[in-house]
Amino acid sequence: MLILPKRHLVLENDKKTNPSALNEKAGISPPEIISSAVAKNIQKFRNSQPTSKELIDGILSGNITALSRAITLVESTNPDHLIKANEVINACLSHANKSVRIGITGVPGVGKSTFIEAFGKHLTNLGKKVAVLAVDPSSTISHGSILGDKTRMEELVKDPNAYIRPSASGETLGGVARKTRETISLCEACGFDTIIIETVGVGQSETAVHSMVDFFLLLKIAGAGDELQGIKRGIMEMADAIVINKADGDNIKKAKLAKTEFNRALHLFPAKKSGWIPTTASCSALTKEGISEVWQTIEKFLAQTKENDYFYKKRSEQNEYWMLETINEQLKLNFFNNPEIQKLLDSTKKAVQNGETSPFAAAQLLLKTYFK
Structure with missing residues (x-):
């Protein structure tokens, strides 16, 4: 017969009376914050598939939910969704082409999202309806994408005259999503008169966005290069304007110097077919300094290119x-x-x-x- 020491018996009894803190105790179930009937209705709505006509009518009436669902349908790789997506796009085409399309690019960390929020708020204050198509890079390993641009645009996302749609770049090169071009048409049909495309920001290879926008804006930061950039054919060659962001605090002098350097670089490029001479400027998305001047530059560009018909010719070539x-x-x-x-x-x-x-x-x- 095995006789246990007294100390061991105490420990065994202690386990029964004082269970480990690691053990989970039954808690109080949380109160029901939503009725089961409402939950079922929400689930039913999310699982329901609207018809092409319902999506088209919703988009043309300015319904954001219908627009979002149509974009999801367009971005789908499911072959069954292709016919339905084409029906929606074809019905919306006659209501498209009535906006200004602005592409904004720059290296990671240049402040694209912060700039777009400040710029977008400036446009909505002017009475514009702004749609932001933010493209996030997809992982080549997990194939996932964070799609976190809305969290960076806290003020713009709450603006009733703004719409932010993040999309994953997938396997598409060039800093744009696979269906960005179709998404632009849907946003235009929904009543948005200013479309902003925020690209991945991968550097000089990011040029595909140029083939779908009217104005191409390149964001830079001080210390990113000098006039030697002018001989590097690539994304700078396509820019209609270069804006030095983060020109605030101790960085103001550096931004002014960078602006001068890029001005020199632009003189090394051949003349543009549009007749437009690219400009440089500095701004601070944080303090909103220089934001209004960027829009004034875009307005001048649009006026000049529409007058010499380059604007319409470029749209035809893009199609x-x-x-x-x-x-x-x-x-x-x-x-x-x-x-x-x-x-x-x-x-x-x-x-x-x-x-x-x-x-x-x-x-x-x-x-x-x-x-x-």
């Missing part, structure tokens, strides 16, 4: 460009959704990885199979 881009995208989608390609793809990938065939020969095999 042609995006027609070709849509064809390329649809061909790619059809290729990878083809049943024969899906059967061959895994084995072909393994053959390439094992060095049994070259990537070019494998691609030719898949293409021949697709076009049979």
Whole structure:
């Protein structure tokens, strides 16, 4: 017979009378803050799928919920949603093309979101209806995106004349989302007269946004470069204006110096087809200094380009460009959704990885199979 020491018996009894603090005790269930009937109605509304006509009528009447649901439909990669999305877009096209499209880009940390909030508030105070299409980078590892731009624009998001729509860039290069061009048309049909596209901000490769906006604004910060940037063909070459942000506090002198340096850099670029001479300016999105001057610059640009017809010519060229881009995208989608390609793809990938065939020969095999 095993006799336990007294100390061990005390510990065993203590466990029964004083359970560990790590054990979870049954608490008081929280009071019901919403009735079950209301919860069911909300769930039913979210699960319901509006018809194309309901979405179209909602968008044309300025309903933000209908606009958001239509954009989600347009961005969907589900082939079943494509027909419905095209119906909505086609019905809205005749009500589009009545806005000013402004692309805003810059390196991460330049203050794009803060600038857009200050700029957007300035526009809504002038009576404008502003839609902000914020594009967030997608992770190449998890394929996820934070979509946190609304949290940075606390004031603008509460403005009844503003609408902020974050989207993930996905696998699209160039700093724009896959369906940004279609989203612009839907926002215009919903009554927004100023469309702002905030791009990913990946640097000089970010040029696709230029093909869908009227005015291209490049945000810079002091210390980001000098006139040598002028010989680096890329995103600076496309900018209609360069704005040095964060010109406040001890940074004011540095911002003025950067403005002078970029002015010199702009002289190294060839003349633009629009006849517009790019400008430089400094501002502070924090103190709102220089924000109104940025809008005045855009107004001057619009007046000049509409007078010489460049504005309308560029819009026509952009429509042609995006027609070709849509064809390329649809061909790619059809290729990878083809049943024969899906059967061959895994084995072909393994053959390439094992060095049994070259990537070019494998691609030719898949293409021949697709076009049979």
